[in-house]
Amino acid sequence: MAPKSRSKRPSLLSKGRPPTVKPKQAALSAKATRNLIRSHHQLLKARAQAEKAGDAAKVSSIDAQIQANGGLDSYQIASKLGQSMDRGGDSSKLLIDWIKPQLDQWKPELPKLRVLEVGALSTKNACSRTPSLDVTRIDLNSQEPGILQQDFMERPLPSSDEERFNIISLSLVLNYVPDATGRGDMLKRCVQFLTSQCSISFTPTLFFVLPVACVDNSRYVTEERLLDILSSLGFHLVQTKRSNKLIYQLWNYTGESSPRSFKKEMLNPGAKRNNFAIVLREG
Numbered sequence: 078m079a080p081k082s083r084s085k086r087p088s089l090l091s092k093g094r095p096p097t098v099k100p101k102q103a104a105l106s107a108k109a110t111r112n113l114i115r116s117h118h119q120l121l122k123a124r125a126q127a128e129k130a131g132d133a134a135k136v137s138s139i140d141a142q143i144q145a146n147g148g149l150d151s152y153q154i155a156s157k158l159g160q161s162m163d164r165g166g167d168s169s170k171l172l173i174d175w176i177k178p179q180l181d182q183w184k185p186e187l188p189k190l191r192v193l194e195v196g197a198l199s200t201k202n203a204c205s206r207t208p209s210l211d212v213t214r215i216d217l218n219s220q221e222p223g224i225l226q227q228d229f230m231e232r233p234l235p236s237s238d239e240e241r242f243n244i245i246s247l248s249l250v251l252n253y254v255p256d257a258t259g260r261g262d263m264l265k266r267c268v269q270f271l272t273s274q275c276s277i278s279f280t281p282t283l284f285f286v287l288p289v290a291c292v293d294n295s296r297y298v299t300e301e302r303l304l305d306i307l308s309s310l311g312f313h314l315v316q317t318k319r320s321n322k323l324i325y326q327l328w329n330y331t332g333e334s335s336p337r338s339f340k341k342e343m344l345n346p347g348a349k350r351n352n353f354a355i356v357l358r359e360g
């Protein structure tokens with residue numbers, strides 16, 4: 078018996094898109110990625126609070142939850158995916174665009190500029206592909222041989238300019254730090270790792286990237302507050318850019334600091350706002 082011929086009636090548009098178009102899969106993955114990142118951040122915050130309260134049982138139960146979610150490894154994979162899917166890709170491209178006019182002074186016979194990339198997930202980003210830059214990459218959990226497994230907060234303080242850097246990159250790292258004082262300490266620590274000693278005319282530079290929600294929707298941080306905090310440490314804002322999700326900033330370290338403390342202070346009350354905060358301790 079001859080096989081029944083299938084009717085090839087075109088399906089109605091009202092029945093949905095043809096199966097070759099699969100936006101649903103991608104959208105789901107993007108959502109799952111965001112959820113994983115969010116949940117990792119929330120668990121880290123809860124862990125920091127439990128540790129502060131001396132609640133060892135809660136700390137180990139949160140550690141178990143973090144591991145059950147795949148730990149820092151899964152978070153890092155999600156971060157990489159999240160960037161390629163909907164976060165505008167490699168943020169270091171923008172850093173290179175911003176400093177290109179200065180880098181153009183560099184010639185191959187000159188020593189390279191030293192970059193410290195904190196929270197490095199790749200050895201192949203725009204920074205690493207720039208011939209004038211010598212990049213030291215560190216991360217709490219190294220994903221590749223060219224990334225040193227190291228906590229920036231425990232990296233030994235430099236004893237000479239040879240151990241300092243012309244550029245420090247903190248791309249999506251400050252928001253990873255689970256407590257407000259830790260964030261302030263991280264910014265203060267950057268100052269100690271910067272140097273103006275350079276083979277070309279170049280002002281020590283800090284590049285950082287934060288989710289926009291950290292400055293637009295926080296009860297305790299605004300762009301103005303960020304400016305006040307970094308200015309007090311001796312930084313001067315030279316570039317800023319926003320995408321839908323991220324804020325990118327380039328700061329020059331002028332050394333003209335006016336040290337002061339910043340507490341966790343309610344600046345933007347609102348039930349739907351977040352608690353991202355930066356506390357700066359004097360001294």
Ligand SMILES: C[S@@+](CC[C@H](N)C(=O)[O-])C[C@H]1O[C@@H](n2cnc3c(N)ncnc32)[C@H](O)[C@@H]1O
Pocket residue numbers: 149153156160168195196197198215216217218227228229230247248249250253254286
């Ligand atoms: C969201 S990922 C960002 C990675 C990359 N910089 C980017 O923009 O795509 C944050 C990374 O910062 C790392 N990190 C957080 N605190 C750190 C610290 N104190 N020292 C070194 N790495 C840190 C985490 O391990 C994580 O891999």
